[in-house]
Amino acid sequence: MRGKIGTILILSLLVLTVASCGCAENTDQQAVPNSSTELLNSSTVQITDMLGRQLTVPGEMSSVVATSPPSTILVYMLAPGKLTGWNFKNNFTQTFMDENYTKLPVIGGWFGTQTGNYETIIHMDPDIVIEGYTTDGEINEAIDRRQESFGSIPVVAVDDSIIFVTQSNPTIEYVGKLLDCEAQAEKLIEFRSSVLNEINSTVKDIPEDEKVSVYYAEGPKGLMTDPSGSQHSQVIDICGGSNVADCPLTPGSGMTQVSIEQVMGWDPEVIITSNPQFYAAVYSDSLWAGVDAVQNRRVYLAPQNPFCWIDRPQGPHLILGTAWTAKMLYPNLFTDMDLPQLTREFYSEFFHYDLTDNELETLLNPEVEAEK
Incomplete structure (x- = not known):
């Protein structure tokens, strides 16, 4: 086919x-x-x-x-x-x-x-x-x-x-x-290729046993997820993370239900989420206190506007989400990746909006709004 x-x-x-x-x-x-x-x-x-x-x-x-x-x-x-x-x-x-x-x-x-x-x-x-x-x-x-x-x-x-x-x-x-609009399409293709090539060249040689373990927390309680191979968790795979979710892949809309006991057993080093409600509660929720990512304060809320950067909706804007994910998973490997500059460029070229300094700060730090 x-x-x-x-x-x-x-x-x-x-x-x-x-x-x-x-x-x-x-x-x-x-x-x-x-x-x-x-x-x-x-x-x-x-x-x-x-x-x-x-x-x-x-x-x-x-x-x-x-x-x-x-x-x-x-x-x-x-x-x-x-x-x-x-x-x-x-x-x-x-x-x-x-x-x-x-x-x-x-x-x-x-x-x-x-x-x-x-x-x-x-x-x-x-x-x-x-x-x-x-x-x-x-x-x-x-x-x-x-x-x-x-x-x-x-x-x-x-x-x-x-x-x-x-x-x-x-x-x-x-x-x-x-x-x-072929010229605009070519700009997007070039931006996309540049980001993916940089990520791939950086993470492709990481040994399996050295990849950071990641849990994708979905839903207001964080107890829905998508395993490796799902379109909804693809940024983890692309960025060289090890998706810990050992659960069935739910076709279509995804979001497989899991338990806190399963998450504790997987004990991820990093949690990424697209849900502000979950993020606002996770550090004060005793159920999550024993998880490595929570103990080390490595729970990250994806930027949200105008569309979530990592999932729902799916779309070509997720290319910026891969850059964000790579920085969250491997900050020491992507020190040369200028995420603020990439964000300004992407929003100006493809979201047709020029971010102010305050807007850029708000966008890249959504956890501040979520914790209010």
Whole structure:
């Protein structure tokens, strides 16, 4: 399945064309109207999506809806002016994002246990709907059903599962071409590669018995987690940590329930969490007092705004979360990594927001707000 999709991706990127050209690129694989006159007289082009489906889409797009957080966040990072709405409500008190984007409506989508509303999206009349997919199986049938429900609005299938977790970047490149923002996509690809290469070159030779042991605490009590191999705990794997969670991998939304006795038995050196409520209580909770990470005050709350850096939502913004995770796990190995500068650059380039010094301090020290 992956090999087939990889071939499709290469072909897909070749056939994205601009309607005003009046002709297609001279390639071996072309998907264009039968006559150049049709193309010249219309405002549409033909493309191939990441599942190999042939679609007719507007030659110029000004409004885009994506039905899952990874794709929505990618559109925001690459072409924010074309994003029409969010899949989820951001409840954080300090959202480092221009109000033009915070005011976009919450339109839902199809991800986790969430079910979107077709009528809401159809009423917005977007140029295209980007449908993210992450699993094999009957993907085509599901997306065909989505297309039938959206009627004349083209549904473009995009592989959410490879936005972040691999070194290759076909999704970012594909969406960059699709939305005519290739330069911005290339910036993101370069930033991502730079961070991943630095992390990999630093941690790849750490012996297994010298890797720091890590527990990912989820939920307000910290007693839900995800083991190694889960998309939700992938930053630990990428940064050379040893995920202590010896528990089943819960498909989809993850968050496997565990007990405090299990955590005490695993006795992690480091705990990372995305839950401010858990962080605010962990050092004063007697249940956790015997855990090595708590005793040595190595419990770290991930930065939260405008999206959590390490998980939920998943998306290409997690690249900054890997830099943060690497610094938390191995501070002595990443002394040369300038996290404040990386954060300023990332927010300016991809979140379209210039952080003040106070905002940067607040962002990188979320535990101060959590402990209030």
